[in-house]
Amino acid sequence: MQKQIDYKKYISYLLIGYAFSFPISKAATNLFEILAILLWIVEGNWKEKFALYKNNLLSITIALLIGFSLLSILWHGNAELTFRYVAKYRHLLIIFVFYSSFDNKYTSHIISAFLLSMFLSEIMSYAIFFELIKYKNISPNDPSPFMSHMTYSTVLAFTISILLIKLFYEKNLKYKFFYILFFLTATTNLFINGGRTGQIIFISLIFFTIFSSMKDKIKAFISSFIIVLLTFSLAYSFSENFDNRVNQLYTDFNNVITHNNYTGSGGSRIALTIVGVDTFLDHPLLGTGLAYNIHNITVYAKAHNFNAQQISRFADYHSTFLTISTQLGIVGLLISLLIIYVLLTFKIKNKEYKLMSLLFGISFIIFSFTHNTFHTMNPMIFFALFTGLFNTIQRLETQHEH
Template sequence: MQKFSNSIDNINSYLLILTAFFLPLTVFGGNFFAILIFLLWIVKADFKSDFQRLKNNKLVVAVFLYLLVHVIALLWTADIESGLWTLKKQLKFLFIPIFMLFVKREHIKYYILAFLASMSLSEIWSYGIFFELLPLYGGATLIDPIPLMSHITYNPFLAIAIYLLSYYVLFDHSLGRFKKTTYSFFIITMSINMFITGGRAGQVMYFAMLVILIFQYFPKNAFKAFLISSIVVMATYSTFYVNSKIFSDRVDVAMTELSNYKNHMHSSTGMRISSAINSWSIIKENPIIGVGTGDYKNEFIKASIKNNLKLEDKLVIHNPHNMYVLILVQFGLLGLVAMLYMFYTQIKIAINSNEKFVKKIGVALPLLYLLIMLSDSYLMVHMTGLLFIFISSFVYKDYESDKQYRLKTAK
């Protein structure tokens, strides 16, 4: 029986490598391998031991509290069907503890390498379309050459990939010269690719990622880090603003929409502002526990009529494009605290870790998501949510405690 259990553990760790590779390429691929891991976990059927291995992990506890809020808030939602749909969208967070059971410390480099290899292929494909060497595919255009995702998800994926490459170049002193040169090359090409595509949230995430990296590189000199990061961000912004038409156009459009949003209510920025205004009127009336898991749509329509801010965009009616606003409407302060506690546990685990990798990426990941969630509900968006889940599973696992438990039960 132990041999069978170990075989499933090994198989699932290799399946996680495939999950990492296919996650940026296709929704089906990422889902397929994640579900296969889930099914093998069910077949293994060692639930009592799994509970013992996970019960002291604070992130796992935080995840269950976050999901529990979704379940409890069904009690006061009027639209049960929509509530169950929302709950179903968030049940993917159960993959954090499930993946944690199978990730192996010695395979972390392969999880990351598989993800980076996949992102490199996506980037090369994007350049192929940009230079008209490859035909248009999916939703890609010559102006926004992203073949496999929308820019809403592609650019955040790209920012995470650039951070991981930069981590190895800056902090992994065991990295050989050839790998360091190769990684540096892809940092540059991915950075350029970031600004020939149209994802503004990912671009903001990129600038924040630069600041985080510089502060992590100079951990004992905050003034120096601030000065250097300011110069780097301004120089990078200016360079791409001057040389990338799509970036400069998107920045100019955003500034115009922001300064006079009432004349641009159906624009990207205008809809977000109008959504926030409508949502705020709902939050004021239901500040503690919200309107329930499934009532965002109905309450939003009522508020938009009341505020004379009717929006025809169906996506906005279902999603305010702001994770904080969505959570506050659905679950009030109760839900916001539950969500933020999840990020708090990630940062706390990272700060208390003795491992350099966990200290760096363990802080960067939640900070970057906390930022981009201002522009969209990125934990609800399937691909970015699954990326967050996947990385969390191997960064925040307590490998030493798990090892001690396994040795104890093996006797």
């Protein structure tokens, strides 16, 4: 009698490889993603799979995003552009693979594979920073080796929060010492890089993690305040990159308030938000359709006396939620709100994973307000990997209860 293939086991192995590859190699991540999806297709059991998906809010939200994006062809007309745009959503299929075909016993392996890979990425970052090696055209002043500095800083901030959770829950002193060391080096790495988004996320996560993990809330507030204050003081004193980025942000916002000047990096983001809100209000029902460029950006820029040439350089609103809302109207806004809701409401009983899921939700929401996270590969992988994992933990915990 022929032995039946254990698809779940092999798909789980591929997902561990996927988690490990994500921080360090796009090519390897793509390979593991394709193999996992192919094996998921070959696995079959589609009746059972669809029964699972139709009762899961995250699966419904992703299906709604893809389905309504395709449906928008009917009123926006450009089928080729729409298909090319929606093709990028293929990275989100991993969420469905996780939900129906991942074996829960490998959950800790996913986290460990991701942390190990981030550790290797961090070593590479320090090697570039100290000019021990040259890698591509990456500057020692902004040593983000395998991702854009905004994505790297966000993923690094989330990594730091996982390490902090591990510190609270780990009993073995040997591992505790490793997590402390990794926490310190990762935090330092965050502040020698140029991603301000990750640094903002870091503050939010430190406060949230310590408040959630300590019973005495006054001590929790004091501890988190001291950690954040000490970290930022050291970063401002010793990291030239951090010093420059903070001063630049202050200058940008000061120019907006006192001189009505939106040309700086921070000012441009404010201008893009104003343009995006106006665009949504002008096309609230059906949106402007899927596109690689902002709809009538020059017209909106001139209406507000923004520098049209400066603003028209941007291809999107630097906000996932604003981009989806303007492209798909009221339904886009609903999908955006559902994504936020789903990220913050995974019903996980394991305290460690529950806290991780909340911290991931906070990380990704802040990240998505500063970047179009559903249109570039690494942010989408970040989303698919961790929402896929936490969504599955939620399902399997409920299943074991019954």
